Structure formats: structure tokens, C-alpha cells
Amino acid sequence: MKIIIFVHTCGNYEHSRAKKIENTWGNKENVVFITDNENSSLKNHIYIGKYKRDYTYHPENVIKMFRLFINNYSNYDWFMIIDDDSYLYIEKLLSYLSFHDSNDCLMIGDFLNWCERGGQFFNGQITPGPNYSVWPGGGPGIVFSKSCIVLFLQLMANIKIRYFNHDVWLHYLYLQGGQSKIKRIHCPGFHQHGKNILKKYPLDSKLLISIHLERNMDLLDMFNNKTETKILET
Numbered sequence: 001m002k003i004i005i006f007v008h009t010c011g012n013y014e015h016s017r018a019k020k021i022e023n024t025w026g027n028k029e030n031v032v033f034i035t036d037n038e039n040s041s042l043k044n045h046i047y048i049g050k051y052k053r054d055y056t057y058h059p060e061n062v063i064k065m066f067r068l069f070i071n072n073y074s075n076y077d078w079f080m081i082i083d084d085d086s087y088l089y090i091e092k093l094l095s096y097l098s099f100h101d102s103n104d105c106l107m108i109g110d111f112l113n114w115c116e117r118g119g120q121f122f123n124g125q126i127t128p129g130p131n132y133s134v135w136p137g138g139g140p141g142i143v144f145s146k147s148c149i150v151l152f153l154q155l156m157a158n159i160k161i162r163y164f165n166h167d168v169w170l171h172y173l174y175l176q177g178g179q180s181k182i183k184r185i186h187c188p189g190f191h192q193h194g195k196n197i198l199k200k201y202p203l204d205s206k207l208l209i210s211i212h213l214e215r216n217m218d219l220l221d222m223f224n225n226k227t228e229t230k231i232l233e234t
Contacts, residue, residue, distance in 0.1 A: 109136030
């Protein structure tokens with residue numbers, strides 16, 4: 001079983017975020033940094049051109065990444081996109097994915113943990129509590145099977161909807177054409193709100209797989225060094 005992981009970064013955050021990932025959990029052959037920095041010093045990176053503004057994570061970047069996966073990494077079973085302020089336990093993720101069939105049309109992420117604090121605003125109203133009516137939180141990453149990428153590329157080519165941030169935009173594509181084909185799975189080990197989850201789980205828990213650090217990169221070093229006490233005291 002093979003997974004390729006694209007870390008979405010940019011020139012502005014290369015040294016404050018991406019380099020820290022490169023020096024810790026991202027120092028792997030299957031971790032690729034996607035950037036707008038043509039002169040990036042990251043060892044394993046792909047320059048995809050200048051980013052369009054308006055959205056933190058523009059949907060056009062997702063389209064380019066999906067195409068890169070199909071064209072360059074089609075021998076991989078799984079594809080993941082993740083923010084550059086997250087911590088990922090790759091071996092724990094692979095263990096979790098071993099329970100799923102990569103031949104299915106799967107989209108895996110944090111659908112429930114991130115909205116557990118009382119619901120989210122969606123379609124003009126508040127959706128109460130954790131439920132699948134909202135998008136997966138993009139921070140800790142989203143994992144796709146190959147057939148899901150192929151389907152999303154078809155939807156992108158045939159359905160024109162207004163751009164939103166990438167996780168919301170993918171959700172609207174799913175609603176418009178993918179509901180009957182894409183199996184959406186909540187991974188209990190993915191967490192949008194990094195600091196809070198350590199009040200619930202020890203660092204060696206299988207329920208800690210991917211943690212969005214919410215721009216607090218000091219937490220990355222603490223996760224990497226397993227200094228749990230310091231994290232809780234921060």
C-alpha cells in the first residue's frame with residue numbers, strides 16, 4: 001500500500017512552516033511540497049505557478065494537484081493533501097488506511113471532530129452538532145482513493161460552481177454530482193483543532209493521526225519530541 005502526500009505551502013511560509021515539516025515528519029520520499037515559490041529551497045517540491053488570491057487555499061491549486069497525482073503518481077493507492085501547519089503520523093495513517101479498500105471511491109477526513117463544538121454555518125443556516133452535512137475540515141488533510149480523484153476531475157470539468165476555499169468547494173462538487181458515488185468517511189484520528197485534543201488523548205494514541213496546529217508551529221516541535229506536558233502547558 002502506497003500513499004503520496006502533498007503539503008500545500010507557499011513562499012511566505014516556506015521557512016516558518018514548510019521547513020519545519022521537512023525537518024520532522026515530512027522528511028520522507030512520499031511527502032511532496034506544493035509551492036508558488038519558483039526558487040524554493042525545499043528538497044522535494046513541485047512549483048505549480050503563482051497562486052491566485054482571494055482564498056487561503058485556492059481551488060485551482062487543488063485541480064493542479066489532482067492532475068499531478070493522475071499524471072505522475074498513478075501507481076499510488078492513496079493521495080493526501082494537507083496544510084503546512086499540521087502534524088501527521090504517517091505510519092498511523094497507513095495503519096488506519098489498511099482497513100479500507102483503495103479500489104473504492106473514498107474521501108476520508110475530519111467530518112465530525114472539527115464541528116463538535118455546536119455546529120457550523122452552512123447553506124444559510126446553522127447545522128447543529130457534528131454531522132456529515134458539512135465539509136471535512138481541510139487543515140489536518142483529506143485522503144482520496146485514485147477513483148475518487150478521477151471522479152472529482154470529471155466533476156470539475158463538467159460542473160461550474162463559484163469558488164470557495166478548497167474544502168468547501170470540494171463539498172459543493174460532492175453535493176452537485178458525487179453523492180451517489182463518493183463514500184465519505186470520517187477518520188476519528190484527524191483533528192482540526194490541535195491543542196484541544198491533547199486534553200483527551202495521549203501522544204501515542206491511535207486516535208492521533210493528523211493534527212492541524214492552527215499556525216502555532218511551536219506545537220510541531222513538541223509533537224515531534226513527544227513533550228506532551230509542555231504542549232498542555234502552552
